[in-house]
Amino acid sequence: MCYTDEISNTSINGCPGAPTNLSSNNDITENFSVWPTSINLFTSGKVSSTVASLFDIQWRTFRSSRQPSGYYGPIGNPFSEGYYRPISQLILENDLQAVEGLIVDSKAGRVGFRNHTVPVDALDGAGWKEDILFIEPEAQCVNTNLTLDYSYRANETGSGELSDRVLVDHGGFANLPHIRPTVDPSNFQADPALRSRAYRAAWSHNMFLMQYFNVTTNGSDGLAPFAYMNSRVGQSFPLPNESGFLGTAIMQTNGDYGDLISTPDQRVPDTPGPNPFNITAADGFNIGSEACHYPSFFARSNMSFVAIACGLVYAAPKRTDGGNSLFVDSNSKWSIPIYSCAVGAKAVIREVQFQYNGTGGLEELVIQSINEKAYLSPSEMPLWGVERAQNYTLYNLQPLWGIVSSELATRDDISVVRRDHLWLPGYPDPSIAVPVTGKKEPNMPGNLFYTRALQDLFHISASLNEIMSAYTGDMDLALYARWLELSTSPEGIAKSLDLIWTDLAANSVIGTRGWHSGPRPPLNWNGVPQRDETIPTPRVPVVLWSRRIRYHLPYAIPAFLTLTALLFLGGSAFFFLIARRTGLAQLRQSLAITSPGRILGLSQGLDREGHECHLASTQTWIRQIGVQRVNLPALMARQSVPLRPVVTSSSALLSGERDTPAKVRSGQGSD
Template identity: 35%
Template sequence: MAVTFGDLRVADVSGMIAAAIAVVQIFIPLALPLVLLGVLRDEHTGATTVSAVSWSVIGRSLHGSRWPTLLASDSASIRGVPWQVVFITRMKTIFALLTAIAAVVTPLGLYQAIVEDNEWTENVSFHYIKDPSEFGWGTPLRVNLPWSRLCESFVPVKCPNSFSNITNWHNETGDYARIYSEDSHVPQYVIDAFQSGLDNTEDSVSSIFDIQSRSYSWELIDDDPEATMPDNGQPYPVSKFRMISSNIPADEYLVVEGLVVDMKNGGVGFRNHSAPPWTPYGSTWSEDLLFIEPESRCVDTNLTLDFSRPKHASEGDSSGVAHVMLTDRGGFTNLDQSYSRHPIKNISQREPHLWDRAYEAAWINNALSMVFMNVTNPRNTTDAGSSAFTYLNSHVGKQFPLSRNDTLDTRRVGPNAIFISSKYGGYLEGLDWKFEELNLSNPVYENPFNVSSRNFSDAGYLCSHTDAPVDFGNPNNFAAACGLVYGVPRRIDSNSSQIVFEPGSNWSVPLYSCIMTVKATIKRVTFRFNGSDDLSGLKVTEINNKVYPNEESKPFWGIESSDNEMLYDFNPLWGLVSSPDQGNISLYTLRQESLYLPGFESGLEFSSIGGQENLPGIHFYSDALANVFMISDGNWGNTAIPDYTGIKNQGIYRRWQKLSGTAEGTAKILNLIWTDLSSNAVVGTRGLHGTRLQGYSSSIVSEPSSKTPAVKFMQRRVRYHWAYAIPALIVLALTAVIALATLFFTLMGRVNVTRLRQYLNKTSQGRILTTYLYGPRSETVARGPPTPQKRKRGATRRWVENMGRNPVTVAEGENDLLVIDGPRAAQARPLLEENQQKGAAMSHDHED
């Protein structure tokens, strides 16, 4: 990938500048000695004559450069040199190299970041922020929208704590009601009771009466003038469902109008979105929010539906599959024959036994399938001495056909979809004349023990545990839905693509028994507000379960109870309450971290037609449960919800294919579908800006209170990646060692200016040359008589005046020796004369 100047950071440019400076620092010390050599002139004999002090300066320039090391000259030799001297001189080169590397690498670690300020800001005013997405403009405005509640199954009944006047009775001919008046209004004292617990929470926590339908309308039930109509025939609000957008492809936390949506794990948090004052770099804070989240468990039945793709268009059925088989992957052969079919007891809020219930349904599904296909026998209930499983006509890998002449009579399998059904054993429909009481002339199975769809329905009833017609509203009768999940097919005949359906390819569909329920809880949510001053600038960075220091600090939940009405007639109210005593309202109460929500899976689909009341907090979660277990081809004709099978969306299909490979992943699929449906069904209306109404402008600002969360405003700061500092840290460590060594020798008296000056003089090349030439007279012999003033000057200046200006000639002699000459030098050799004689001799030899 090409990198342009626009891709460079400040740190990159700083590193490039440092690299250029390092190159210059290396080049100049190498180049200047070469320039110096260029200005020095050698005589015709190869000798060079300059003043003695010039030889010291030239030596300093040449030997202080890198050339001695590169050319391995005398001053870079290690032979015959004490190791201490070698080590210290080598350290100089290594230190210079490390310094150059550090100069280039160190700036690369610099970067600018937007970080939290160290201080929390208290008493910050929050303001409403509008959602500019389709969820914002798809959510209608609402002003003082009242609640409405009507209770009935086959006939109207009086809701708990209602002002209606209805008399009900039952006889052998049916259920009857006499309506004197029917009032849809929810009394204010009921609303107050289920909001009383909010006094012990942060302002951001919602109640059941802060949950509204995202879509609503006003309705009249009956235009018959003789009919007794609710509210004396006045229009009243009802909840509706209209899909706005699907968030299934998103694997993140989302914020939409009125909700925090957890598309990672599943769940919706209720919040009418607001934010602190906008700043250039943003802000962050945390809030407690009421969340309603699904909880699912799945059990692998160890059965698969296997099929192949037709080789020719004329083969197979209309869905594009052929040779459909039910394969025993251990679900028949290894079935626990001692498992009891008695319902699981002691199901409660604290022990919901979700996995056990899903397993029980899977066991019933597998056992009845075996009996249906005569793989084994059931116990004869009329014979006390009989027993089940006296024979087993199966083994791991055995396949049982599920189609008649490759024509599939059930739509539970397809090449490119996931199917979720509340029906156990649905893959056996249409394979005999008894299962669905069909008149088939050529059944695939004889079904000798007369297994019917009603037998399979026991699996769902025992799993969900709630029998709505006879169960009353209490904490242990919480909403649950069960069913079979037919996973996304996976190719089993090769490692070829899992999304290309080649003719003749073989595929396998896993079968899972799943249970799903819903619970309310309080979660701690961390927000970051940055960018635009609307909802697009609000992000959720963390969602965590709230931690409670002790049992007394946990939420206190209340559930509406009724001694007369069953769950089939009404869903109970629930919420946070301050105490068990709420006047004349009868309550069940619990103190615990979360509450499995009461009710039952009604089997009602979300519909754009709408319901008959406006109290979504007691209905939407169970209606969403029902819709999840109706996800099949075409969603059973329900056009109000999108296609979740993956048939029409490759992205959804691939995500489901990855997740449905395990029981845990399949449970997550159920949670995500429930969350997506719920985010389109409801909206939260409680916010920190002080309003409970949806769709207000940003001019609405709260007055801060002691419950308003503290905010950290973000600041721009310079930060550093410490890995880039390693060369600099090494240089720093070496510098510290050298500094300590210098301090040590100074304190020991072995290092001082006088001694350093002595060694500088001892190693001065000019002094050495004049000492060699003039011996002990080198400090006193001069061209003219010395004066007292000159003797009083510094040693270097005195030496320059006395001897340093004398010309000295140096040339290379034989055997790597130097030939040195100077005027009036007692120890000088006849340099020029010897060189001339040497030159003449060479000329003579050449002539010979």
């Protein structure tokens, strides 16, 4: 919406890029259009055809609506608007997923824009890389070193109630630095100062509460700041019976830094404590705007105003009575760490490795990895441009952004920076008291959705609408266990905010850029392409897979060793054969020499012809010696019984002798 009104305080009518002959503020086309010159400008950059632009981002769910006269034109004019309806919660997936129009990284927390396509002729599968535009949240948190402690008691209704609510000083009051931290606002594109903003807001929050509880003075009473200190580490301060914090065993957030002393439904102070400085909840509400450097309604649209949202995170409480923090028991005691966080979002091009097995549809598309894109020199980095509208305020005009060509970098209506990423501009409105998810949105998601998601991050509460209460973990024990795991450190809390932003974004928008859509042709004033040309079907470089059977060589090491031994033995045998050191005759002789039966016959003198019969053929040896019988007595204790031949009729015929058989004890010998 880029019209002139009393808020913008400008004298220029119409939207940026509109023809000069349009000057009537009553023309809806002039006041609510993105003109072709702006579209051509922010799609002029030389990038891969797979890199989406701001205009390739659409609402995931939308509807047709009509508005009263004077808001979006004459009454009855229909228009398309975004409408948030969550489809699924991806926080617990902890994976890289391809969903409709997006690549969702629920590990690191980010979304990439891709209208998914897969190879049609990769029967055995394929792999390839693409450059993809990602929007990545980045949160920085600091511990306020304050905890909200309370007891839980079951009541008659079964819902339970919180009692004995106290704020405990773990150094947030007693050890608060006496110098107020500062934030350098000179170049938020180079350094958005996320941690500095979060720390400044935490410091202001703690000072706000210290004044409320009369812990110290800020100097407004004439005394020197921190002239006295009425707190020590471990001291507790009773809180109002009703304040902005409701529920137990859940994680909650709030963009209102005065939440602890305000009632849930209004910003009217509930002051049971001393409050000598007349601190009101409105003073706490303004902490986020001031400490986080929110722009004002009258700030002009440009690159300097990076979309940053700040707020408090009431982490998942832990039991202090030794019980299991996953379960709520009556009369249990709990403690909630309080963190101050600042969150922004940046656009960046990543290199994505895809894998497709070729046997199914998009469900078989696998995101293997998301990697930083390597640039050989700074001159190869993208040239990011942000709309610079000095005659329009952020309240009316959310700046466009995108990758622009170097030839257009000198234009006076854009700000440019050459870097691998761009911190996205925008205006997070802290005055919005309820989440904007589920509300009506203009059909321009590319410069709105990330700011809306940043605002929603600090409206997570069980007392608000069902969309944001789903992130508390109240009705999802697995989600609460995840929050409990991440609530032990500022880094963990920052990770939880990144994941929630990713889930909100994934359910809000989709990307329409893909191989089949290609780059957007330049547009004429009538909004049609300048050339009536058909975009040819692209040829995508992929690595096609094929099935082959290959042997893994390390598994062949035993076979190689065995083969070496066989070759050595075979070679040795061949050598001895040639040298006449071996042969069948030698082998036969060796077998005869080592035969137990022949050795026995020779040792008993059965071979009357000496070694001649001992080395005779098998048939000859059996006929002359093998048919003889000998008695083999058993070994007796400490005594050996010599072997004696037993003469049989056949042996007698051969030897001509007749001997008396040796007598053996029963069990000591055998035939």
